[in-house]
Amino acid sequence: MRYVLELVIYPGFIFATAVGLLTSWFERKVSALVQWRKGPPVLQPLYDLVKLAGKETLVSERANSAGFLLAPFLGFAGAIVASLILWNANLGRSFLGDSIVLLYLLVLPALAVILGGLASGNPIAILGATRELKLVLAYEVPLVLAVIVAILKADSLLLHRLGNTITIGSLSGVLAFFVALLAVQVKLGFAPFDIAEAETELIAGPYIEYSGPPLAVFKLTHAMLLFILPLFLVTLFLGGIDFRGLGWLWGILKYLGVVLAIVLIKNTNPRLRIDQAIRFFWRYGLGLALLALVLAIIGDQVGLRWL
Amino acid sequence: MASAGSKTRTSPWQAWGISRSPWVYHLATGTCNNCDIELLDCLTPRYDLERFGIKLVGSPRHADVLMVTGMMNRKCLPRFIAVCRQVPKPYIIVALGACGANKGIFHDSYNTVGPVERVVREIMKEDTIVVNVPGCPPKPEAIILGVVKGLKLLQERRR
Amino acid sequence: MPSKIPIGPYHPLQEEPEHFILTIEGEQVVDVDVSIGYNHRGIEKLAESKTYDQVPFLVERICGICSMSHPLAFSLAVENCAGIEVPPRANYIRTILDEIRRLHSHLLWAGLAGHFLGYNTVWMWAWKYREPLLELSELLTGNRNHYGMIKVGGVRRDIPPEHYPLIRKALDELKPKLEMLYGAVLDDPVLRARLEGVGHLSREDAIRYGVLGPTARASGVDIDIRRDYPYGASDKVEWRVITSERGDLLARVEVRLLECFESIKLIEGCLEQMEPGPISADVPRKIPPGEGIGQVEAPRGECFHYVVANGTDKPERLKIRAPTYMNLPSFRATCLGETLSDVAIILAGIDPCYCCTERLVRIKDGRGERRLSFEDLLKLSWEKTARLRKEAKDGCVE
Known part of the structure; x- marks a missing residue:
């Protein structure tokens, strides 16, 4: 029973959704302020979800309806479990290798988008799905390398221990954080890496055929990712959220700072081309991550903490 | 169409949801481009429709409000009908500009099949809500008012 | 395996319906086909049933963005046909409004180009700066977009002297913002990566396809109707034609943004030189038989009207050629071999205006x-x- 409660209410579905929707509003509000606008009300993301839940679900004739309708829930499930593991780790409950499990879980939303896009039978959605696939191939390796740097610094696979180490306090940590931040930017589908959705090229990419509740699930997953991924960065690189005393306030500030960085990157960059994005990750992303890894290993061997 | 008639019975929470976050899909059917620009203008800092949750979407599948501009050209007619069929119900149609409302200056053109409302009622035989926003082009304030009125109608129509 | 991707008829890339069929291999575009007719409204035919006083209103509604150029070109054509001399003050007012329209159009395009690149901040900023211009238009003419100011033989409304400082103030406020935008666009490394060398149109190709306006000037073809065949007051004021040799998208952005400064110069010069006087010449209701042409440098290039008069109060025939009609086919030179992402911005790069272009109809027996x-x-x-x-x-x- 405790597990069910944990999964559904706190820190699972309801909690992650609430924080995710708030973050989603924060993202839209900051974007609006950067663009000299006033921006939406606080509950706007929730209104969107309610609205979508009340709309008709249309399935195109060419679509594989089972795959089409199940795909959103795959990503959704991944996001819920990921948020559970991550929040529990910050609370001090961790199990061996949960950082690795988390990495796998975080690929699920991207996989869901790819599956949904391919199942919808629309040429544009398929093109969007292949772009998403290429992006996954591009950013996963640098991201994993960046995580390995954090693991080396904390000297543990436990997310809890990772959360207690301020990885960014070292040179390699800064480099790894930068790479991971960009990878998170892709995972969230924000400019300059919103190549898969690319509104003005592919209309909505893999989401083009979705309507009503399945689209709402995708939006929800995205909102939850907006909660999970910055928290993931905070936990891995910025020392996590400490719940003793006023530590949680500092933790929230760290979290908001990461979200702010993501939103500002989103709003000050045009969309890259897919080949440019892949080249960027394989050349600079991988290079930086490898450099960080080498520095971290050297620092570990020599005993220089700042490397 | 019987099925369309039964579908338009909108439950209160559906209408409430749509009135809180109307996503707009823009459809030009033989225009001079001006209503279209004024519509985009509504999203920019001076008017900022995102305050009310209004967002421009690229796929008709995501739309709640169809903004139709132009005098409904013969070549656009089948496309317009196809797009209307792709929009998940419930939704409303807003016919922008003098052309959308009553063909405007192109009233005598050989290439028009009439204002949007006539097309929806007589050719598609549906009772979707159609709001006409006259003006050449309508000012952004008028466009906002049109959307608001359409959403009000949608809420009143619930049974 | 090549697959076909449609852009349009309804696509967020364009405000207007237009159907491009791109044949792609992977991400590379190997063929472009275009299907038009979604915007055809039969304006040329309609014009034959309207009097010379009514047609400017009709041709104004060919296009909402260059809604100054079409009535102006039509009036020039009729004036050319009937030998009407336009009073100087009307000429100055025509140029002022034409240039305000150009400023608005270029800013609009700059914003939309940002939007097409997924850079919504540029979109919002450019359109924020464009808003005072629309307000200025509303002050001077009574409407934000369709002015209804041009009539055969002059203009309909005067610009009173007390409005001069307001125009000057709006332009003075616009200048630093334009400079900021120019700097922001040209200095952004990611933007440069997306624009530089993309959609290259060589000078030879530009001449071969007969492209016009900023698209031609960005490829190093030095043409501008305002200088070559002056109309309004464009020959009385000091300004220069902006060209660039590079021919890529960045050059097109650069040319358009720099042209904004020249437009400001033109308006300021007109305001300085303008003297009180009549704003319209006497025009006979019935135009004597003959033919006339009118050329105007619309924001997108040369806009050309040809009028045949038959001695009645209605034109016998009106032929319109909008700049996009010439610019559109250059896609074949610029798009092939590029990736899909680039094609989206290249298609937008010539600032296409399909509603200007759609003068065609399928002819059946x-x-x-x-x-x-x-x-x-x-x-x-x-x-x-x-x-x-x-x-x-x-x-x-x-």
Whole structure:
């Protein structure tokens, strides 16, 4: 029973959704302020979800309806479990290798988008799905390398221990954080890496055929990712959220700072081309991550903490 | 169409949801481009429709409000009908500009099949809500008012 | 395996319906086909049923963005046909409004180009700066977009002297913002990566395809109707034509943004030189038989109107050629071999205005069954010429 409660209410579905929707509003509000606008009300993301839940679900004739309708829930499930593991780790409950499990879980939303896009039978959605696939191939390796740097610094696979180490306090940590931040930017589908959705090229990419509740699930997953991924960065690189005393306030500030960085990157960059994005990750992303890894290993061997 | 008639019975929470976050899909059917620009203008800092949750979407599948501009050209007619069929119900149609409302200056053109409302009622035989926003082009304030009125109608129509 | 991706008829890339069929291999575009007609409104035919006083309103509604150029070109054509001399003050007012329109159009395009690149901040900022211009238009003409200011022989409304400082103030406020935008666009490394060297149109290709306006000037073709065939007051004020040799998208952005400064110069010069006087010439209700042409440098290039008058108060024939009609085919030179992402911005790069372009109609034979091809039309034309010749010959014999 405790597990069910944990999964559904706190820190699972309801909690992650609430924080995710708030973050989603924060993202839209900051974007609006950067663009000299006033921006939406606080509950706007929730209104969107309610609205979508009340709309008709249309399935195109060419679509594989089972795959089409199940795909959103795959990503959704991944996001819920990921948020559970991550929040529990910050609370001090961790199990061996949960950082690795988390990495796998975080690929699920991207996989869901790819599956949904391919199942919808629309040429544009398929093109969007292949772009998403290429992006996954591009950013996963640098991201994993960046995580390995954090693991080396904390000297543990436990997310809890990772959360207690301020990885960014070292040179390699800064480099790894930068790479991971960009990878998170892709995972969230924000400019300059919103190549898969690319509104003005592919209309909505893999989401083009979705309507009503399945689209709402995708939006929800995205909102939850907006909660999970910055928290993931905070936990891995910025020392996590400490719940003793006023530590949680500092933790929230760290979290908001990461979200702010993501939103500002989103709003000050045009969309890259897919080949440019892949080249960027394989050349600079991988290079930086490898450099960080080498520095971290050297620092570990020599005993220089700042490397 | 019987099925369309039964579908338009909108439950209160559906209408409430749509009135809180109307996503707009823009459809030009033989225009001079001006209503279209004024519509985009509504999203920019001076008017900022995102305050009310209004967002421009690229796929008709995501739309709640169809903004139709132009005098409904013969070549656009089948496309317009196809797009209307792709929009998940419930939704409303807003016919922008003098052309959308009553063909405007192109009233005598050989290439028009009439204002949007006539097309929806007589050719598609549906009772979707159609709001006409006259003006050449309508000012952004008028466009906002049109959307608001359409959403009000949608809420009143619930049974 | 090549697959076909449609852009349009309804696509967020364009405000107007237009259908491009891109054949792609992976991400690379190997063929572009275009299907038009979604915006055809039969304006040329409609114009034949309207009087010379009404047609400017009609041709104004060809396009909402260059809604100054079309009525101006039409009026120039009629004035050319009937030999009407436009009073100088009307000419100055025409140029002022034309340049305000150009400023608005270029800013609009800059914003939309940002939007097409997924850079919504540029979109919002450019359109924020454009808003005072629309307000200025509303002050001067009474409407934000369709002005209804141009009539054959002059303009409909005067600009009172107390509005001069307001115009100057709006332009002075615009200048630093334009400079900021220019700097922001040209200095952004990611933007440069997306624009530099993309959609390259060489000078030879530009001449071969006959592209016009900023698209041609960005490829190093030094043409501008305002200088080459002056209209309004464009020959009385100091300004220069902006060209660039590079021919890529960045050059097109650069040319358009720099042209904004020249437009400001033109307006300021006009305001300085303008003297009180009549704003409209006397125009006869019935235009004597003849033909006339009018050329205007619209924001997108040369806008050309040809009018045949037959002695009544309505034109016998009006032929319109908008700049996009010439710019559109250059896609074949710029798009092929590029990736899909780039094609989206290249298509937008010429600032296409499809509603200007759509002057075509599919011609069917009498029963409406068969579409007439180019050869059919050619044959019909030959037959008619032969018949007319024969009639003329017969007439001579008698």
